[in-house]
Amino acid sequence: MTTFGEINEPSSRTAWEDWDDVLCSENYVDLHLEKTVEAPKQIDTFIILEGRYLYDCIRAHHELDLVNACSEVNLRLYRTRKMNNYVCTIRDYNLILSSEIVELLKPYINISTDVIAILTKPLVEYQVSELVTKDYVIRSLSTSKQSPNTLDINFTHLEQPNIITGVSAGVICWREITDKPAVALVCYIEHPEELQIQELFNFLEKFKVIPHVEKTQHNNLLNSNLYI
Template sequence: MSTFGEINEPSSRTAWEDWDDIFVTDDFLNLRLEKDVDIPKEIDTFIILEGRYLYDCVRAHHNLELVNSNAEVNLCLFKTKELNNYVCMIRDYNLILSSEIVELLKKYITISKDVIAIVTKPIVEYQVSELVSKDYVIRSISSSKQSTSNLDIHFPNLEQPNIISGVSAGVLCWREIIDKPAVAIICYMEHPEEQQIQELYELLERFKIIPDIAKFHRDNLFNSNLYI
């Protein structure tokens, strides 16, 4: 009998290998959008907003029309009422499901002229040699293909060894593969529950996700009339 390619484990093996922790289960999650709606032939800009901070910034406003959703990963897909842009908001999700979420959005991501992902992270995750004097830092990372649209997005490049992961990273990789423009904007912040970051608000306003900044008031405890 041929034993080519066979892995023989000694009975006295003490080392623990990666595959020892893999358990085969039937709990495969097949993500689907709630509604069976037609995908548009053209999308100018597809915008991904990751995290509770961005969700809280947008949820109270009415510039968006709900198109579809998936409750399993807290995903909502909107169309802006004024522009031919789509907005995907993901509040909380299991990082392991990132590739499935990207696959769920793949058709929208592929046909879009431009893709922008905005992610918020704790500032303690930002790794840099010099001292950070501000309570927030904004960086960006882009695909090789440059956008022909005037998106007017100019943030310093994300420095090594900082990385991004999750849905935004997967979307950026897919756009790189199909040779289309995409940019991920990463905002490292110290106090997300009480910060109002002008640069992010300006982006959300420019793409008609929220109304005019002068009229904008974030719906949270710190800006309410509730006193404890």
């Protein structure tokens, strides 16, 4: 007796996926930017800062002007004051809405010469054969087409089987499909509430997102008056 070719139903709910009982219409959010602002004709570099850590990095000290926002997904769109760059910050959003968020950003992504996405992930999610002894690890993932500009991004390529998800992944995939350059920087962090990563601050300063790093006082739990 063989079961080859037969359809075997799952014997228990443990074999079901979490989304099997979820209707597509549930929790649907109609995303839109708060202001009707026309995208510029050209952007040098479009920078995506994904996650609470990066949001906190620029919250108190930045050189940006707010252009637009989408409160449903905690998205803010800024223009740098000293360069023709745009910055998008996004945090605490539903991953299911990633495709819709990418659609919101497409008018800006499509006309940008370069796109850089920076996101943070827990260090425990970093899968590598050797032992990690640092408090953080930064890896890069780029599209097939390289930028003609000198972005000076020299981080080690993200190793398999590590992957990225969310808005950053969607934007990088879209740029790959449209044969345009883009790069994602993935920062795996051990203690994001206590860590100050100088390499990221230097990077943000280079693109005029924040002031000079030596003049910036970074806010975290270590230099606050909050005691737990």
